[in-house]
Structure formats: structure tokens, C-alpha cells
Amino acid sequence: MLHGYIPPHRFLPYLSWTDINALPDRENTVVVLPCGAIEQHGPHLPCSVDSVIASGVIGKALERLPSDVRAFAMPPITYGKSEEHLHFPGTMTLTGTTLLSTLVEIGESVYRSGFRKLLLANGHGGQPQVLEMAARELRLRHGDFVIVPFGVSRLPSAASRQVGEQEKKLAMHAGHSETALMLALAPDTVHMERAIANFPPAFPSKMLSSDGRPACAWVARDFGPTGIIGDPTTATREQGEEILDTLADSWVQALTELYQLQWAERPQATWGRSNETGFIQGSEQHVPTP
Numbered sequence: 085m086l087h088g089y090i091p092p093h094r095f096l097p098y099l100s101w102t103d104i105n106a107l108p109d110r111e112n113t114v115v116v117l118p119c120g121a122i123e124q125h126g127p128h129l130p131c132s133v134d135s136v137i138a139s140g141v142i143g144k145a146l147e148r149l150p151s152d153v154r155a156f157a158m159p160p161i162t163y164g165k166s167e168e169h170l171h172f173p174g175t176m177t178l179t180g181t182t183l184l185s186t187l188v189e190i191g192e193s194v195y196r197s198g199f200r201k202l203l204l205a206n207g208h209g210g211q212p213q214v215l216e217m218a219a220r221e222l223r224l225r226h227g228d229f230v231i232v233p234f235g236v237s238r239l240p241s242a243a244s245r246q247v248g249e250q251e252k253k254l255a256m257h258a259g260h261s262e263t264a265l266m267l268a269l270a271p272d273t274v275h276m277e278r279a280i281a282n283f284p285p286a287f288p289s290k291m292l293s294s295d296g297r298p299a300c301a302w303v304a305r306d307f308g309p310t311g312i313i314g315d316p317t318t319a320t321r322e323q324g325e326e327i328l329d330t331l332a333d334s335w336v337q338a339l340t341e342l343y344q345l346q347w348a349e350r351p352q353a354t355w356g357r358s359n360e361t362g363f364i365q366g367s368e369q370h371v372p373t374p
């Protein structure tokens with residue numbers, strides 16, 4: 085069925101339009117859009133990692149969410165902006181502009197359906213900038229829309245306890261945490277016998293990079309032929325289940341707070357790309373929007 089990792093009673097497109105029209109408290113109901121990617125994750129992981137993790141973490145949180153906290157998930161965006169991995173077969177990338185348009189158009193649809201809180205739950209490290217741009221554009225257009233772009237693995241979890249300093253500082257792709265989470269969420273797709281460690285050189289400017297992560301633009305092939313950037317070799321399923329469990333608890337709290345919070349509203353006409361006229365503070369020339 086289409087819901088995948090999302091519990092069916094929390095999957096928005098399983099409702100009819102009349103069901104959605106009759107939902108109480110739509111303005112506080114949180115709509116979650118998992119944002120993934122289809123891109124190489126080394127020889128030991130499938131290309132679907134970021135889509136699986138974004139949906140899997142949100143699905144686990146929604147399973148645990150108290151029934152009086154109103155939230156639904158949408159089907160994930162499974163294609164993302166993955167140009168840093170396009171030297172490897174299996175990477176299916178959108179351009180940044182295509183992803184930006186997709187996010188804005190889905191966001192507009194969520195708003196048109198009467199919802200006013202949207203979480204863009206990101207599973208792919210190569211696209212937070214695009215999600216932030218989409219969120220800002222939607223906020224420009226609608227002063228009563230709360231859009232939160234946020235990495236699914238950025239909330240507190242057991243992940244940082246499980247790894248050493250080098251992994252914490254330099255792992256960026258297909259390393260310990262992603263491998264452990266995949267062992268918990270989709271173990272049949274993981275091939276641990278092919279896992280190897282591969283780190284980038286420390287960036288040679290202390291001023292520009294105190295932890296050694298590259299301060300310059302990079303693509304995965306810059307760091308060798310495997311596509312791995314980190315050390316997945318010691319990851320276990322138990323560690324993955326511990327990360328999933330702790331991350332899900334953090335997301336239960338975050339979703340509850342997002343459902344409850346009230347945020348500044350801006351009533352004035354706006355300046356989104358679809359409508360490049362509007363209110364200017366202090367100006368007499370208030371241009372009414374069409």
C-alpha cells in the first residue's frame with residue numbers, strides 16, 4: 085500500500101476530500117512532508133536511503149503520537165536534489181529549481197486545503213537550502229502559514245553516543261548512523277560485507293573550518309570511487325533501533341509543540357514570486373494586491 089512507513093490512520097491522502105473538509109482544527113493540524121532522495125549511498129546501501137529514513141523516522145513518531153495531537157503525513161517526495169552524487173549510477177536527481185517549484189506547489193496545495201502548519205522533514209543532506217528557500221517563499225505569500233524545514237536526524241538521538249570523534253566531525257554520507265538506521269528500517273537491502281571506511285582529508289584552514297569538514301563545495305567523487313564518506317563498518321541493527329527509538333521520541337515532542345504553538349501572523353499583502361507587489365512598511369504607496 086502507498087502509506088509505506090506511515091501508519092494508515094495518519095496518512096492524509098487516505099482521506100476523501102469531504103473527510104478533509106470536515107477535519108476539526110485544520111489551522112493547527114501539522115502536515116508532514118517527508119523529503120528524501122534517490123542517490124548512491126556506497127556499495128553497501130540502496131539508493132533509497134534518504135527517502136526510507138525520512139519516512140521511517142516520521143512514521144515511527146506518528147505511531148507514538150498521542151491521538152489528541154492532530155498531524156498527518158503526506159506521501160514522501162522521493163526524488164531530491166542529488167547533483168553531488170551524479171557520478172554514480174542509480175542517482176536520480178532533480179535540479180534545485182525543479183525541487184523548489186515542487187515544494188512550493190505542494191505547499192500551496194496544503195495551504196489551499198485549509199492547513200496552516202507544514203513540516204518539511206528532510207532526509208538528504210544535499211538539499212536543506214532548497215527546503216529553506218521554499219519555506220521562505222511560502223511564508224512571503226501567506227502571513228498565516230507556519231512552514232518548518234528541518235532535518236529528520238537533527239533532533240536529539242542516540243546517534244552521537246555511538247560514534248567516535250572522527251565520525252562525528254567528518255562523516256557526511258553513508259556512514260555509521262545512516263547504515264545503522266537502514267539495518268533497523270530495511271535490513272534486507274543492506275550488504276555489510278561491502279561496507280568500508282572512507283574519510284575526506286581534513287580541510288586545511290582552521291579559520292574556515294574548525295572541525296576539519298570541507299568549507300569548500302564538494303561532490304562525492306572528490307573523495308574516492310566508493311561514494312562512502314564516513315565509517316559504516318561497525319554499525320549494527322541494535323544501534324539503528326536505538327537511534328530510531330530516540331529520534332521518534334524527539335519527534336513526538338516536536339510535533340506536539342508544533343501542533344500547540346501559535347506564531348506571529350502578518351496580515352499585509354505580500355511579496356511572493358507569484359505576486360511581486362505588496363505592502364511596504366512606512367510607505368504611503370501601499371499597492372493593493374489583485
Ligand SMILES: [Zn+2]
Pocket residue numbers: 125133134207208209257258262
Ligand atoms: Zn543519505
